[in-house]
Amino acid sequence: MKAMILEQPGNPLKAVELPDPEPGPGQIQVAISACGVCRTDLHVVDGDLTEPKLPIIPGHEIVGDISALGAGVEGFKAGDRVGIPWLGHTCGSCGYCRSNAENLCDEPGFTGYQIDGGYADMTVADARFCFPLGGENTAASLAPLLCAGLIGYRSLVMAGSESKRLGIFGFGAAAHIVAQVARYQQREIYAFTSPGDTAAQQFAMDLGAVWAGDSDQAGPVELDAAIIFAPVGPLVPAALSAVRKGGIVVCGGIHMSDIPSFPYDLLWGERVLRSVANLTRQDAIDFLALAPKVPVQTQIETFPLSEANAALQALRSGRLTGAAVLIP
Numbered sequence: 403m404k405a406m407i408l409e410q411p412g413n414p415l416k417a418v419e420l421p422d423p424e425p426g427p428g429q430i431q432v433a434i435s436a437c438g439v440c441r442t443d444l445h446v447v448d449g450d451l452t453e454p455k456l457p458i459i460p461g462h463e464i465v466g467d468i469s470a471l472g473a474g475v476e477g478f479k480a481g482d483r484v485g486i487p488w489l490g491h492t493c494g495s496c497g498y499c500r501s502n503a504e505n506l507c508d509e510p511g512f513t514g515y516q517i518d519g520g521y522a523d524m525t526v527a528d529a530r531f532c533f534p535l536g537g538e539n540t541a542a543s544l545a546p547l548l549c550a551g552l553i554g555y556r557s558l559v560m561a562g563s564e565s566k567r568l569g570i571f572g573f574g575a576a577a578h579i580v581a582q583v584a585r586y587q588q589r590e591i592y593a594f595t596s597p598g599d600t601a602a603q604q605f606a607m608d609l610g611a612v613w614a615g616d617s618d619q620a621g622p623v624e625l626d627a628a629i630i631f632a633p634v635g636p637l638v639p640a641a642l643s644a645v646r647k648g649g650i651v652v653c654g655g656i657h658m659s660d661i662p663s664f665p666y667d668l669l670w671g672e673r674v675l676r677s678v679a680n681l682t683r684q685d686a687i688d689f690l691a692l693a694p695k696v697p698v699q700t701q702i703e704t705f706p707l708s709e710a711n712a713a714l715q716a717l718r719s720g721r722l723t724g725a726a727v728l729i730p
């Protein structure tokens with residue numbers, strides 16, 4: 403198979419030919435049609451996340467067709483289209499796994515981080531962590547749902563079902579999906595972008611935001627909740643100062659620069675600050691059932707697999723609107 407591998411963080415990915423991976427017991431072998439490029443991949447490649455298996459094939463927004471089944475796989479057959487997300491393995495026995503919080507498992511395995519992922523034309527995955535995908539949309543358009551969509555959805559749930567006025571800080575791949583779901587749920591979206599990023603502000607307005615502006619300025623109304631997708635610590639006090647008493651601020655990213663100290667007044671009034679870590683399989687089941695009802699339409703920019711480094715650079719530089727997707 404063809405793959406783009408990371409040998410050492412800080413270096414570009416390298417194109418390699420590897421033997422086809424054989425599906426072990428409980429695994430499926432998947433011929434990859436598309437793999438989204440997530441900001442987490444950047445954090446792995448740049449070394450912000452410090453526990454990768456090396457070398458590693460990045461990528462955890464995988465869409466493909468099952469090409470072979472290992473022993474004991476149930477519920478799938480050859481030819482089925484599936485999605486493979488970030489959560490690739492859990493221990494099943496720790497306190498978190500036994501209390502519906504498998505996203506916090508003590509011994510997890512994450513796709514494209516500890517388990518070889520989707521920057522390739524083939525992969526194997528534990529079937530219990532894969533999800534059937536409908537056939538109507540293109541594989542490339544579905545890929546961003548597998549992480550930007552899932553983590554975005556979990557962040558939206560954590561923002562509270564009663565939160566009508568919703569701020570979104572950082573308007574990229576996850577935000578553009580969450581905005582569509584939030585609109586469907588009849589919430590008002592206030593989009594805060596990097597100062598002067600008029601393209602992202604226009605993108606947000608096109609997706610139905612009622613207001614879009616610079617993150618270093620106050621919005622037009624007090625918010626009920628805010629989700630921060632940009633990996634920028636100073637946005638935490640900014641978001642706290644934008645929400646009402648009792649409001650919720652959700653940090654949706656896996657990595658963020660340091661949060662500057664801020665006056666207790668910003669948290670006072672029973673404001674809530676929380677992070678969202680990973681996803682549960684139930685999040686995936688819920689979101690993948692909801693997405694076609696909205697219906698979520700992803701905006702993507704495709705790159706050939708061999709240009710994975712260029713796709714990562716486009717994301718790093720903030721040049722993308724929507725999501726980058728690799729096509730093998």
Ligand SMILES: [Zn+2]
Pocket residue numbers: 492493494495496497498499504506507508509
């Ligand atoms: Zn566990």
Ligand SMILES: [Zn+2]
Pocket residue numbers: 440441442443462488549550
């Ligand atoms: Zn991701």
